[in-house]
Amino acid sequence: MKMVAPPLKLSAQECRFLAERAFAFAGVQIDPRNQDFFQLRVSRRLRMLGMDNFDDYMSLLESDGTGNETRCLTEALTTHTTSFFRECHQYEWLQKEGLQRLSASGAGFERPLVVWSAACSTGAELWSAAMILEDAARARGGLRKYQLIGTDISRPVLKKAAGATYKEIEIDGLGDAHRCRYLMRSTTATDLEKRPYYRIVPELRQHAEFKWANLSNLSGFQDCAADVVFLRNVLIYFSEEVQQRALNGVIDRMRQGGILMTGHAEVVSPRPYLRMIRPSIYEKV
Ligand SMILES: C[S@@+](CC[C@H](N)C(=O)[O-])C[C@H]1O[C@@H](n2cnc3c(N)ncnc32)[C@H](O)[C@@H]1O
Structure with missing residues (x-):
C-alpha cells in the first residue's frame, strides 16, 4: 500500500509570510491563523516540486525573481469552486429580460454581444451563459x-x-435539454470509475477565448466593451481597497447599458453610474 506523507507543519510566522505573498500577488486575503489550510495546500505544492521540507520552499520563494513560484503558490491557495448555472436566477433573468434589453443597443445583431466571465475558474459560468446565448441564436x-x-x-x-471537458459530477447543474444540445460524450476519456467525460460542443467553443488576467492590479486586462460581465464569488476574497479597484476596472470595460452580475454575498457600494435592477444584477447607466 502506498504511504501518503503527513502534511508539513507550518509555524504561525510562516503562514503569515505565505498569506502576505498571496495578497501581494492576487489581492486575496487568507487568514494566516488558518494553519491547517496552509499546511494542506502548501504540502500539495511541495509534493509536486518533489520537496520534503518547508525551509527549501521558503528559499525558493525568496529567490523567486521571475515571480513564477509566487504565482504557483497563489494558484495553490485560491478557491476555484464553481458550477453550471450557479445562482440560476441570473441566467433566467438574462434569458427572459436581459438579452432583449441589450438587443435594443444593437448587441447581438449589428455587433457581437460580448459576455465576460472575469474570474471564470474552470469555465462553468461562461459555458452556462453560452448555452443561454446559443438558445437565443x-x-x-x-x-x-x-x-x-x-x-x-x-x-x-x-x-x-x-x-x-467535464466529469459527470461537474455537470450536475445542467438540465436534460442543455445536456442534449450542448454536450458531447467523450468516446475515449473516462474518470477513475469508468464514467465518461463530457465536452462542450464546437458550436459553443468557437465563440470563446480564455486568458490570464489579474483583477487586483488590472494586469492582463484587455480593452473590451462587455455587454454582460460575471464578476462573481471573487470580490469576497479581496480587501476593501482591492475590491473597489477590481470593480472600477471591470465597470470601465463595460458598455453603457451593460449588465454586471455579482455573487449574492458580494456587496457593491452605490455608484452614480450603476443601477441595481435586482439583487446582484446591475446596469451600467
Ligand atoms: C470561487 S471561484 C469563482 C468562480 C466563478 N466566478 C463562480 O462564481 O462560479 C474564484 C475564482 O477567482 C479567481 N481569482 C482569485 N483571485 C483573482 C484575481 N486577483 N484575479 C483574477 N481571478 C482571481 C480564482 O483563481 C478562482 O478561479
Missing part, C-alpha cells in the same frame, strides 16, 4: 452574433476551461 429572429471571454489568475483552471 437558434430561436427564430434571435441573436446573431456573440463573443465569450473568460479570464482568471490561475493557469490550470484556464486550461481546463478552454478544454471544456
